[in-house]
Amino acid sequence: MIRADDLEVAFGRQAGSETLALGSLHLAAGERACVVGGSGSGKTTLLHVLAGIVSPTQGRVRHGETDLFALKEAARDRFRAEKIGYVFQTAQLLQGLSAMENVALAASLAGLGRADARSKAEAILKRVELGHRLDARPGTLSVGEQQRVGIARALVTKPAVVLADEPTASLDERRSAEVLDLLDEVVAEAGATLLLVTHEPRVRDRFERVLDLDDGPLEVDS
Template sequence: MDTMNTDRALLVATGVRKVYRTGSVEVTALLDLDLLVRHGEMVGVMGPSGSGKTTLLNCLSGLDDIDGGRVVVDGHDLFAMSDAARTEHRAHSMGFVFQAFNLIPVFSAVENVELPLLLVGSQPREARRTALAMLDRVGLGHRVEHRPSEMSGGEQQRVTIARALAGRPAIVWADEPTGNLDSAMADQVMDLLVELNRDEGQTIVLVTHDSAIGARVPRLIRMHDGRLVGDVRQTVTTPAADLDVTQG
């Protein structure tokens, strides 16, 4: 783990271990894993299928329990908290973007974005105002009343990004966010994520199997058999001058 100054540490994971059990069979998915992520970082996680990438994201976000170690996010020790407290912390401090868009089909874009805000106690008028602003921020100000079935894959993923960001989370977890998109739409979604990190300082941890996506993050971690086997800083060049995200 990076043992440098941790003053700006947002995530500190130490000795994290995760074991899956089926009957008498045990499979160790994460083995004594250490990781530090600072405020404002954009970190990519790559590795072959079965290397533990998604398990890592689920454990670091508290979606899955761990079998050993410690995970502190935004000053909170996740696994020293009750399930209810961890769920509340996740709702207020974390945003999620998944490969499957997980949008509610009968809701419009703005309703999908405002729902998590309403669930954590925002007033309806404020939730609606915030949702509209976030949809405009991701280039969908003209699509706020459209349902998911009326939108392209790239547009649906931008709705999920707006939903993830609407609560101003400390960290956004993105699990294969371009996995269901063609290359042009994937580039547009990555342009947006890179811009949000670069211009607004949004901390993002992104899991991907795509080397082209991995090449676009300033810090790239590689995993193999539940271990971190690489952690490098990259010089990232901005492609195609911030594509117009209102297209596609």
Template sequence: MIQEVISATKLIDFEGVSKTYQLGNQRIPALKGIDLTIESGDFIAIAGPSGSGKSTLLNLLALIDTPTSGDIRYNNIDVSTLSDDERTRYRNKEIGIVFQNYNLIPVLDALENVAFALQVQGVPTKECLKRAEKILREVGLGTHLHHRPANLSGGQKQRVAIARALVTNPSVVIADEPTAALDSKTGMEILELMKELNYTKNTTFIFSTHDNRIIDSVHHVVYIEDGFLMNRY
């Protein structure tokens, strides 16, 4: 196992994190004793072949899954001790998630999709819409505020998804192959957008990818294979 210390200021700290899935009588180890520390403001790609455990690692980083063993700390808070509701609230405030297939809510327009992340916090609707509009303008969708997902292109949908992830001012945005469903040009635009937001807002971005062009443009790459954290550069 490799102790992966990317920076001195800890945002996320994984200690001996393992994840095993039970498939019938079979136990399938997806992650094996991962030790990983991530600093705030970083821009990290998680790379590795299919089935290596990238998505599992991202799920654990996003707090939408729980490890079989090991400790996960966010800002020195042991998140494994939090209840489901506490973890959800924490995730809502501190973590933005971008999905490969955008996962926008089809009955809500772009503005409402972004505002949704704030509304579940109980922020007043007016305030939610104001903040959502601001962030949508920042990602270049000021003219598409009231378009529903069905009327947006793939790139535009991903921009909405990024806006939704950022609207709560999270410490970290976790994206699972955010450019995989996009053509290369649009994919690069989305990457540029994330880099810009990382730079301007100092938001940490962690995303998985297979795309070498993306890997070349990040601060750090975490390479994972067969559930082991193999390397970083």
């Protein structure tokens, strides 16, 4: 369950610096919703705040009983590693590690032992059809393949919350549908909450609940 209330983010410290009012958003455990809005409307910033990557200048984020910004930074990082799967708008893989090591690292950070982390990483990479590229460095993978590694990394811990920032933007129609099916499957298996940003009408159509940042700050019952 996510309860975000009255969120505002200010960038820069100087007077008159831009403030982004994101509003309030409550998602039940197991709920799926998508976020739409024009470029610069705050979609990525909203996901960053919900993940505890960016601190809001006003408002509060609770994941279940946990008040995210009441945690010290190290505790917040640990909470994110254990409970939140984040798919970045660009995959953001570590170039010095193989595909498998990138995914296994996320599992290790969430507390899994080395052997367990590697076998879970291998299994999820097979599910995104990258079983033949386990040892590949990210730089040798196509953009779409890198994005699938990023998705595997987000899902390897079966997190309670999945935040996905345009996860299918670099995939063709077939792969996009497959990746979204996989996201839905893993999210359903774990009873996880899914919040996904998209520009694509065919992705948006898969969601009953659509939050539009172009309509102004989010309201709880929107």
